[in-house]
Amino acid sequence: MKLLQILVILLISMVLPSAVRAKTGDLVIGVANNHIDVTVGFSGSSIEVFGDRRDKETDVAIVMEGPRKNVTIWQKDRIIGTWVNRYYMKFKDIPTYYNYAISVQGFSSSLLEAMQENGIGHEALFYKTKADTSRKLKDERVYKDALLRKNQELGVFFQQPATIKFMNDNFFRVRFDLPPSAPTGEYKIHSFLIKDGKVIGKALELLTVEQVGLNAFIYKAAHEYSLIYALVCIFLALFFGWLAGAIRVKP
Amino acid sequence: MQIYLPIAEMSIPVEMIFLLGAFVGFVSGVFGVGGGFLTTPLLIFMGIPSAVAVGTQGCQLVASGVSGVMAYWRRGHVDFMVGTIMLVGGIGGSLVGIVFFQFIKYMGQMDLIISLLYIVLLGSIGIMMLFESIFTMFRKKSVKSEFNRLKAPSLISKLPYKMRFPRSKLYISALVPAAIGFVSGFLVSTMGVGGGFLLVPAMIYILGMPPLLVAGTSLFQIIFTSIFATIMHATVSNSVDILLAIFLILGGVIGAQFGVVVSKRVTGARARIILALLVLCVCTQLGLQLFFHPSDLFVMVIQ
Numbered sequence A: 001m002k003l004l005q006i007l008v009i010l011l012i013s014m015v016l017p018s019a020v021r022a023k024t025g026d027l028v029i030g031v032a033n034n035h036i037d038v039t040v041g042f043s044g045s046s047i048e049v050f051g052d053r054r055d056k057e058t059d060v061a062i063v064m065e066g067p068r069k070n071v072t073i074w075q076k077d078r079i080i081g082t083w084v085n086r087y088y089m090k091f092k093d094i095p096t097y098y099n100y101a102i103s104v105q106g107f108s109s110s111l112l113e114a115m116q117e118n119g120i121g122h123e124a125l126f127y128k129t130k131a132d133t134s135r136k137l138k139d140e141r142v143y144k145d146a147l148l149r150k151n152q153e154l155g156v157f158f159q160q161p162a163t164i165k166f167m168n169d170n171f172f173r174v175r176f177d178l179p180p181s182a183p184t185g186e187y188k189i190h191s192f193l194i195k196d197g198k199v200i201g202k203a204l205e206l207l208t209v210e211q212v213g214l215n216a217f218i219y220k221a222a223h224e225y226s227l228i229y230a231l232v233c234i235f236l237a238l239f240f241g242w243l244a245g246a247i248r249v250k251p
Numbered sequence B: 001m002q003i004y005l006p007i008a009e010m011s012i013p014v015e016m017i018f019l020l021g022a023f024v025g026f027v028s029g030v031f032g033v034g035g036g037f038l039t040t041p042l043l044i045f046m047g048i049p050s051a052v053a054v055g056t057q058g059c060q061l062v063a064s065g066v067s068g069v070m071a072y073w074r075r076g077h078v079d080f081m082v083g084t085i086m087l088v089g090g091i092g093g094s095l096v097g098i099v100f101f102q103f104i105k106y107m108g109q110m111d112l113i114i115s116l117l118y119i120v121l122l123g124s125i126g127i128m129m130l131f132e133s134i135f136t137m138f139r140k141k142s143v144k145s146e147f148n149r150l151k152a153p154s155l156i157s158k159l160p161y162k163m164r165f166p167r168s169k170l171y172i173s174a175l176v177p178a179a180i181g182f183v184s185g186f187l188v189s190t191m192g193v194g195g196g197f198l199l200v201p202a203m204i205y206i207l208g209m210p211p212l213l214v215a216g217t218s219l220f221q222i223i224f225t226s227i228f229a230t231i232m233h234a235t236v237s238n239s240v241d242i243l244l245a246i247f248l249i250l251g252g253v254i255g256a257q258f259g260v261v262v263s264k265r266v267t268g269a270r271a272r273i274i275l276a277l278l279v280l281c282v283c284t285q286l287g288l289q290l291f292f293h294p295s296d297l298f299v300m301v302i303q
Helices: A002-015 A109-118 A122-126 A141-154 A213-224 A226-249 B014-031 B036-045 B050-074 B080-107 B110-139 B144-150 B153-158 B175-191 B196-207 B211-237 B242-263 B268-291
Strands: A021-023 A027-031 A035-038 A045-053 A059-065 A068-079 A082-095 A098-102 A164-166 A171-178 A185-195 A198-211 B002-005 B010-013 B162-165 B170-173 B298-302
Touching (some): A045 A059, A045 A185, A068 A141, A082 A122, A109 A122, A109 A198, A141 B298, A213 A226, B010 B014, B014 B036, B014 B268, B050 B080, B050 B110, B080 B110, B110 B175, B175 B196, B175 B211
Antiparallel strands (some): A059 A185, A068 B298
16 A cells, blocks of 8 residues: 555556645645646646545545635615615635545534634635624625635535545545636645544645736736737727728729 | 637627627627617627627727728828817716716616616617608608708807817817717717717718718727727726637627628618617617516526
């Protein structure tokens, strides 16, 4: 067994030269590619996380989350016949992408608490969130559900957690899907080693999702040299407009 | 083929943008309108953030304006003096529009306000155009003459800063064209529409300009107001997506060619009835969203 483990780790480092390995003592994980390029033709991607646990009696959990942002959920209400955004609940620091996988079968109450504290699972997203609401709200639950559902519709949250596939007793892999609408920025991959309902070790991997090539150039130009960018847009519009006018006149 | 839009930060089939551009170009070729009233709502239906839809639409207005104005310019059907005065008002309107746009964005009511503005504008224009064209068709008599009689020149003629506009043979207060331009500028920067279908009747009935000069002059004004609005949107809210604009414009260029061919068969009152129905369709669609129980009561806004 020892030999196989060493072999697997060796394999990860050989096959995936760009892989970054995190060590929690008894858990090693690696990401196949820690830089996702968003090109003009980007139509989603997936992130392959490989891992190896030393002790097969332990469980593992992997969480992948995108850059955190503040989110407001509006609820529409009828005012003078029209449906208007009326009530809201603000959530602080909600990941713009969230997916996780856990190998535990039965969830004890101590484990559920540990999951909350460590940000594993959807409920953990609201663990430290201080709700800021307008007017009297009967139920915060509906807003939390709406937040999860809205993100699922966008494809950046998932109804079912990803599955951890064990290739043998120790070596496993997890696949996280990244939709075309995935936000750009720095992603975090947290890994947890769990034993007897407690988190006994954790590690962090970073992953960058970034626009590259033409896209990166346009994005940068639009944000850093916005006046020149605007002038280029206008020049192009003028040119195409002139072209269309010129073609039309000659039958 | 999926294409990732760098500013909208989303992936969308490029054919969809192209077809939308072609459809709008076709409509503008047939009816001689900018078609902005179609592009912005359709882009929003497609899931493009409203800020990017409005910001980028300005770019397309520049392109369709230029190609349109060239034909009028060649025939000398542009009154540059009236256009320039309107432009001054247009820039003021754009500035106010940008501030208003930022304000409703901050209030979290952007979708509501933009929808309401569209419903009011498209609804009133559509109904007016429909009635006017049905009258013309059945009575074989233009309503224009009645409008001209209804015009109240007393109030307008009392306004100060009178100017002479030799090309249009007008002697009126400069405030009137400036005010019309102001409304157009406001529409470009808040709704991404040039407002040609609002400007043209206003210039005929309020200013009393010769109808021959109206279309070219309004296009001339819309080009510059749109250029200004594009610069403002690009620098203030970084919401102009150049890739989206290019595909919209390319589609538009091709669609417009077909539109021009069709326009020779569909003319006059019949064309205006079709256009009015099209305008009312978009208006109804937006109205249904606002007045009927939405399928989803919740909206998510990420800051």
